[in-house]
Amino acid sequence: MTDTGIAVVTGAGRGLGQATSLALAQRGYRVVVAARSSDAAQATVDQITGVGGEAIPLVLDIAAIASIRAARDRLLPMLAETWPGSRIQVLVNNAGVGHFAPLDEVTGDDFDDTFAVNVRGPLFLIQAFAPHLADGARVVSLSSSLSRHVSPATAVYAASKAAVEAMSRSLAPELGRRGIRINTIAPGPTATDFNGGAMRDNTELRLGLGQQTALGRVGEPTEIADAVAALVSEDLRWVTGERIEVSGGVLM
Numbered sequence: 001m002t003d004t005g006i007a008v009v010t011g012a013g014r015g016l017g018q019a020t021s022l023a024l025a026q027r028g029y030r031v032v033v034a035a036r037s038s039d040a041a042q043a044t045v046d047q048i049t050g051v052g053g054e055a056i057p058l059v060l061d062i063a064a065i066a067s068i069r070a071a072r073d074r075l076l077p078m079l080a081e082t083w084p085g086s087r088i089q090v091l092v093n094n095a096g097v098g099h100f101a102p103l104d105e106v107t108g109d110d111f112d113d114t115f116a117v118n119v120r121g122p123l124f125l126i127q128a129f130a131p132h133l134a135d136g137a138r139v140v141s142l143s144s145s146l147s148r149h150v151s152p153a154t155a156v157y158a159a160s161k162a163a164v165e166a167m168s169r170s171l172a173p174e175l176g177r178r179g180i181r182i183n184t185i186a187p188g189p190t191a192t193d194f195n196g197g198a199m200r201d202n203t204e205l206r207l208g209l210g211q212q213t214a215l216g217r218v219g220e221p222t223e224i225a226d227a228v229a230a231l232v233s234e235d236l237r238w239v240t241g242e243r244i245e246v247s248g249g250v251l252m
Ligand SMILES: NC(=O)c1ccc[n+]([C@@H]2O[C@H](COP(=O)([O-])OP(=O)(O)OC[C@H]3O[C@@H](n4cnc5c(N)ncnc54)[C@H](OP(=O)(O)O)[C@@H]3O)[C@@H](O)[C@H]2O)c1
Pocket: 010, 011, 012, 013, 014, 015, 016, 017, 035, 036, 037, 040, 060, 061, 062, 063, 064, 093, 094, 095, 096, 097, 098, 117, 142, 143, 144, 145, 186, 187, 188, 189, 190, 191, 192, 193, 194, 195, 199
């Protein structure tokens, strides 16, 4: 397989992060599978190597700045040893949490956790890795269609994703000086474990949300993963600071 460089993906032990890791590996990237537990990271590594790709696991809790920096410090020598001469070309901020509650039930802990994982984590991950990205690298952060349309009980989550988009736009000119592109992908409802697996396992909800999309169904993880892969490809080399919705046309 052609070496197109190294891709680091967070929250890569399951869901969209796992699908994205596989999609990038299939396109020749050497994938750093970052997950909170070594078992989860290894499971995705095994899937990638099982289809002939290259991957290594990295334990990382995105909610803790110290964990981000420690993971970076462990990873850099590991990369030099495992894939000498290969540079980090892609960084995917995928890890995320959703605490959904109506206004009177929102707690401070849920707010803090949401912003620690969805906003602070991606910012400090980009900060930690920016000096080590190749010139011309690509950064993608996962937003949500909920930053554009409204739904009850989503205020905290939607605000966190709007913050990721603002952050990404603001960083575009800073990173652009080195030719690094940074964008967000905003998925619509997609069938993963997210929100207790509701979009996958709750038939009534899944069909209802599907009816809200132009294409008539909720998304599959590979459909988001392939969009991330397309966004980091050379075909989209003139795109930076953008939010690209990948939702089958939800609530247009
Ligand atoms: N599925 C959807 O409908 C949808 C729609 C719009 C946007 N998104 C966004 O897409 C991204 C991926 O979602 P998903 O559907 O794949 O959700 P998921 O199946 O619930 O997976 C979430 C991932 O984030 C990881 N994570 C959570 N907290 C973390 C932390 N502190 N440190 C490191 N990793 C952490 C989880 O790791 P553990 O396995 O260790 O818990 C897991 O790998 C999220 O940013 C989400 O907001 C999803």
